[in-house]
Amino acid sequence: MSTPKSYRFSQPIVGMIWAQTNTGVIGADGGMPWQLPEDMAHFKRVTEGHPVVMGRRTWESFPDKFRPLPNRTNIVVTRQEGWGATPEASGAVVLDSLEEALVEAQFSPGGNEVWVIGGGQVYAQAQEHCNVAVVTVINTDVAGDTQAPGLGPDWAFRGATPAEGWLRAKNGTEYRITLWAKGETEFEAE
Numbered sequence: 673m674s675t676p677k678s679y680r681f682s683q684p685i686v687g688m689i690w691a692q693t694n695t696g697v698i699g700a701d702g703g704m705p706w707q708l709p710e711d712m713a714h715f716k717r718v719t720e721g722h723p724v725v726m727g728r729r730t731w732e733s734f735p736d737k738f739r740p741l742p743n744r745t746n747i748v749v750t751r752q753e754g755w756g757a758t759p760e761a762s763g764a765v766v767l768d769s770l771e772e773a774l775v776e777a778q779f780s781p782g783g784n785e786v787w788v789i790g791g792g793q794v795y796a797q798a799q800e801h802c803n804v805a806v807v808t809v810i811n812t813d814v815a816g817d818t819q820a821p822g823l824g825p826d827w828a829f830r831g832a833t834p835a836e837g838w839l840r841a842k843n844g845t846e847y848r849i850t851l852w853a854k855g856e857t858e859f860e861a862e
């Protein structure tokens with residue numbers, strides 16, 4: 673079974689996208705404790721052409737040469753006054769509130785879909801504003817220091833690729849891609 677290329681939503685969405693272990697670990701020591709190029713490709717397919725919103729620590733977790741993420745308005749939140757004027761922030765739209773960042777994103781190119789891309793602190797605050805979550809589950813129990821948000825009862829499981837079992841990456845890592853939504857969100861996996 674192949675990975676879905678993307679999703680087509682029939683209304684504007686504010687989504688979260690992350691990859692986690694079986695126990696909800698999303699990060700360790702400022703990075704991700706796995707190598708999964710197939711998931712990076714999936715992340716690119718879903719988010720390209722749309723604004724992405726992230727915390728300052730996630731931005732700093734990207735090597736210089738990979739930021740800003742191309743073909744996406746990169747919006748970074750920080751509470752540090754003046755950080756936006758530092759070389760570290762080059763290429764980012766910097767704001768000091770998540771709510772403002774989500775509004776700015778909706779008025780950015782491709783803002784009919786906004787993607788919140790982490791990390792742990794930002795997902796935890798963003799989930800109340802979001803109606804879609806695209807979650808890659810990696811079949812590992814590796815330890816870490818950053819957790820995925822617990823999705824509350826207003827979120828419903830809306831499907832997975834593959835429907836049963838796991839995809840197998842070239843390096844042997846098993847993973848599956850799940851989709852969660854709130855309310856009446858309609859979509860097709862392409």
Ligand SMILES: NC(=O)c1ccc[n+]([C@@H]2O[C@H](COP(=O)([O-])OP(=O)(O)OC[C@H]3O[C@@H](n4cnc5c(N)ncnc54)[C@H](OP(=O)(O)O)[C@@H]3O)[C@@H](O)[C@H]2O)c1
Nearest residue numbers: 690691699702703727728729730750751790791792793794
């Ligand atoms: N597995 C995945 O899919 C995935 C995705 C993304 C990230 N990650 C991992 O997650 C980890 C980073 O997550 P994290 O929780 O440590 O940090 P984070 O959420 O990326 O960033 C936290 C920072 O964002 C700023 N911030 C947070 N809420 C804010 C608000 N309401 N208003 C203004 N600024 C706000 C603060 O920056 P200042 O301190 O500058 O004020 C805060 O320290 C890394 O290990 C990364 O690799 C994993």
